[in-house]
Amino acid sequence: MKMATKKLSNKDQKIAMNPSQKNKSIYVGNQPYQNEKKEIEGTEILVDGETYYKISNADQMRPFFMSLVSHSDHWMFISSTGGLSAGRIDSDHALFPYYTDDKITESYEYTGSKTLILVDKDDRQILWEPFSSRYSGIYNIERNLYKNVYGNKLIFEEINHDLALNFQYEWSTSERFGFVRQATLNSSATHKTKVSILDGIQNILPYGVPAGLQSGSSNLVDAYKKCELETGNLGIYALSAIIVDKAEPSEALKANVAWSLGLKAPKVLLSAKQIDAFRAGGDLETELDVKAERGAYFVSESFELTPGGYKKWCMVTNLSQGMSDVIALKEALKKPEELYHELAQDIKKGTEQLITLIAASDGLQLTADRRRNIRHFANTMFNVMRGGIFDENYKIDKADFMAYIDRANHKVFFKKEDQMRSWPEQFDLFFLQNAAKNDEDLNFQRLCVEYLPLKFSRRHGDPSRPWNKFSINLRNEDDGSKILDYQGNWRDIFQNWEALAHAYPDFIEGMIYKFLNATTFDGYNPYRVFKDGFEWETIEPDNPWSYIGYWGDHQIIYLLKFLEFLKAYYPEKLETYFEDNSFVYANVPYRIKPYADLLQDPKNTIDFDHEREAKIEFKKQEIGGDGALLRETHVFIYKVNFIEKIMATTLAKLANFIPEGGIWMNTQRPEWNDANNALVGNGVSMVTLYYLRRFLVFFKEVLANTKHKEVAVSDELLECYALMKATFAKYEEALSAPMTNQQRREILDGLGIPASDYRQKIYNEDFSGKKSALELSDLAEFIDLALVHLQHSIQANKRSDNLYHAYNLMTVEDRGGIDITYLPEMLEGQVAALSSGYLDAKQSLEVLDALKASDLFREDQYSYVLYPNKSLPRFLQKNNIAPEALASSTLLSQLVAIGNMEIVTQDCLGGYHFNGNFNNVNYLRTALAKLPQEYQMLVEQEGKHIEGLYETIFNHKAFTGRSGTFFGYEGLGSIYWHMVSKLRLAVFEVTKRAVSSQENPSIVGRLYDHYFEINAGIGAHKSPELYGAFPTDPYSHTPGGKGAQQPGMTGQVKEDLLCRFGELGVRVAEGKLGFDRALLPESEYLQSSAQFKYVDVAQNSRVIELPEQSLAYTICQVPVVYLRGDTPEIQVLMSDGTQETISGLTLNKELSQAIFKRSHKVAQVTVIC
Helix, strand or coil: CCCCCCCCCHHHHHHHHCCCHHHCCCEECCEECCCCCCCCEEEEEEECCEEEEEEECHHHCCCCEEEECCCCCEEEEEECCCCEEEEECECCCECCCCCCHHHHHHCCCCCEEEEEEEEEECCEEEEECCCCCCCCCCCCEEEEEEEECCCCCEEEEEEECCCCEEEEEEEEEECCCEEEEEEEEEECCCCCEEEEEEEEEEEECCCCCCHHHHHHHHHHHHHCEEEEEECCCEEEEEECCCCCCCCCCCCCCCEEEEEEECCCCCEEECCCCCHHHHHCCCCCCCCCEEECCCEEEEEEEEEEECCCCEEEEEEEEEEEECHHHHHHHHHHCCCHHHHHHHHHHHHHHHHHHHHHHHHCCCCCEECCCHHHHHHHHHHHHHHHHHHCEECCCCEEEHHHHHHHHHHHCHHHHHHHHHHHHCCCCEEEHHHHHHHHHCCCCHHHHHHHHHCCCEECCCCCCECCECCCCCECCCECCCCCCECCCCEEEHHHHHHHHHHHCCCCHHHHHHHHHHHHHCCECCCCCCCEEECCEEECCCCCCCCCCCCCCECCCCCCHHHHHHHHHHHHHCCCHHHHHCCCCCEECECCCEEECCHHHHHHCCCCCEEECHHHHHHHHHHHHHHCHHHHECECCCCCECEECHHHHHHHHHHHHHCCEECCCEEECCCECCCCCHHHHHHCCCEEEHHHHHHHHHHHHHHHHHHHHCCCCEEEEEHHHHHHHHHHHHHHHHCCHHHHCCCCHHHHHHHHHHHHHHHHHHHHHHHHHCCCCCEEEEEHHHHHHHHHHHHHHHHHHHHHCECCCCCECCEEEEEECCCCCEEEEECCCCHHHHHHHHHCCCCCHHHHHHHHHHHHHCCCEECCCCEECCCCCCCCCCHHHCCCECHHHHHCCHHHHHHHHCCCCCCEEECCCCCEEECCCCCCHHHHHHHHHCCCHHHHHHHHHHHHHHHHHHHHHHCHHHCCCHHHCCCCCCCCCCEEHHHHHHHHHHHHHHHHHHHHCCCCHHHHHHHHHHHHHHHHHHCCCCCHHHHCCCCCCCEEEECCCCCCEEECCCCHHHHHHHHHHHHHCEEEECCEEEECCCCCCHHHCCCCCEEEEEECCCCCEEEEEECCCEEEEEECCEEEEEECCCCCEEEEEECCCCEEEEECCECCHHHHHHHHCCCCCEEEEEEEC
């Protein structure tokens, strides 16, 4: 008899196959598997008097990555699993292999800390390996992580409740000694416990192994390794020779070292070869000389713990030690107690110096919101790590300045050497400014202003961003002398300087000059800036990530923020720039193709000019960094004024203006969101248009207030300007109705052709040097015309849901028009629209309400994704040609009929698919062109149609790039915290304006609510489980289903810093410092008295006793205390002990400038309200 069967679902099948599985206990051998779910908690605790943030049961979380910081050149990237990479200076000076974060996370069993403990119990020895997964589920354990509030100490803890033992190890750093690992074994037993330990660190690299060599040829490196033990338990890790493939000797004369203190007479192992012997209870032999093995440093000893007792020991490891260093260390190890004291003091000193470093950028605050205080310190620290910090207030070392001038321009150095040598060994910025002002050499003037004595800066590279190479250059490796240096990708360093400028306002002018003088005549900028100049990208044949082009977002908003800052702090400065003819153009060997070529192929628009690059390099060799500046036909460095520089940048954007679409992205690089890389060519940016509107409004006000009537501008640029102005004027009336595609094309032609002609003329002939007068009233008219067009486009890009378009797509039609289509909503567009200043308070609130109700809001994190999440088609769904579509092509039908699979394949079920080797339509075109000659007539007839079939299936025109195809970083479902913080800053600006203009209290209140909801989503008060890491640390992004990723080095910190000081009420206008606490929550005031510890301008540590209902922070290292009171006033305590009381909440200009200039005249500001 046949029985009917029911098809079971996957769930039913599991139940059917395992009917009683859920009732059975799990065992590992004869041991019950312990997998109790434990609660993850985040709390602040004190460890030896220092505040740490503790994550209880951190092993219940998905592994996360962390950065351990230092005041010096140490770097450590470490996973919550314990896997790590660490070193000094850069990844080529690594102590443990520098791999990507996923590999580091997985490496914890064989890289970094390793501990094995044998516990005597009756007639047995019980093996315990803390932090290992080898015996998962065997013991009832608890694993906790602790990170101190300064971010330079990290504790791993495993508590074994079955054995009544607690093992901890802590990583910290020492300037003098390197990396320090302090281990502690505690007993909570009521009886004595005898233990044997094998504890240490694994996979120690010898000196002289670059990251690329280790990553690509680690087995070869192993063959050169020599590990030696000297008396005093000093391990030496060296290469037998520096690894080269040349017919010449290459001695390895430096080594990495490891040593230990705290155990009486441990056996020392230099490799991991005896670990299994220890596990088996065997005897260990001290290793004196190990060859061709991965280095390790283990100590082994047996001891007895009393009830409640503990044992401590430490290991120290360092890099790049020469013969003299090793001998000195060997001698020091003869006095272990003295050495341990020196080590402890150096660690303490390092923490103090880190605090001093961060205090110099106003990183110390004390309010009732302790998490915000800690997060502010971390934000400041990472901002400094990216952008650098000034060496000491406004002081300048003559030796460094002269070396800088020599590297920049040998000829200028030769002319000014005697003058500079007559200066004091150390002087301040104001001395230098005065010297430059009174000097007639415009090149010297420019270089003086551009000089920025920064230190501690590095590019934001780490194992989660392996494409960026960081370098921490603080000391000369040969003589130990101080190095002042900075480097960074354009956008990264300038945005971090924006926050830094608030602590050092007088350096803003140098930042502006550095920015403007590194921009090109065609309105763009090179890829990277550093102290001695700038550099551009080149094509690297073997690197698929290498490319050339100009980012579209770099030029407008970052410069504008600097200029807005300058206008607030030093309003008279801008006026002097009108007649300052010391500005220059960067000479980048890129050629943007003519306008007609851009229209023909908008994705391939820039040629690399190898001949020009060769000339630039020759000139750099001849005179220094200034050799990369543009020259006029008479070979002198071409100099222009501030207005011309602004015009060149502005006209470059407006030349690509497409009405109702945005700014055409045609320079081979995207904007802020690198992952939108496929928007290049057909993408049109409303984001840049929103910011450009704000930029032009700013300059409209500047021109309205200037006393100047005209400026001299290069004739070539003036010709372009006049034609573009005529185009805006001609089509002003067309804005009264929706634009036609033909009108869009006419306007773009009228703007793009003059800009193209201007570019080609300078590429081919350089500037003639001829200049003519431009009436500033004429420029003001131009701005008004441009604003009318831009604001029309903003209005046209308002969506029906009250959001605003961010990026659109343009298509050049066969009949000549330009069609605009729209992409889905993006967070970036809302941020830029809010920042544009075009929307009033009510309209801004509508955007924020719509944003909260949109698909951009991610409920689990109470924050916003960059674009709506979407499900990509499954593999078997995304390359299917419908039978009727195939039949519509005679060519494809014929090819399939004869079994030709070069274009289309047919599966066993009769389905049709494009060739799996076609990554995009270009592959299809190539394949069609390679078909036999008898098909070429059909190719001619049907080629476009077949391409259309391909496009119908894949919709590549709407392809935005990596952003639509990956699931981390700026990808699908991912929160990118920098953009969330940009949203926060935009809402702060909107709310501040609403408060200032006394908008409806209901609207202000709702704006206020949105601001603090966004702030809450960012995470300082989130649980570690929700945040996915230490919530007191900033992270780059949070993908769907994962915790926070990429620690610390994120641009987010800049926005958060600006918002934090904004919340606290810091306001600067017309050169005066004021305070407005309208956005400061009452909960920030202290509920009890406390001590505010800070570092003053003179680098002295100070303490202020704060009463209940107060708070404190610093501005330019001057402490500001808020107290309650009935009458608004400011009490200013001077350094000489005198006091001045000012009615109201704004300081006069004299006192404000004394604070901004870090003169140490003002000791404390107390604000009473």
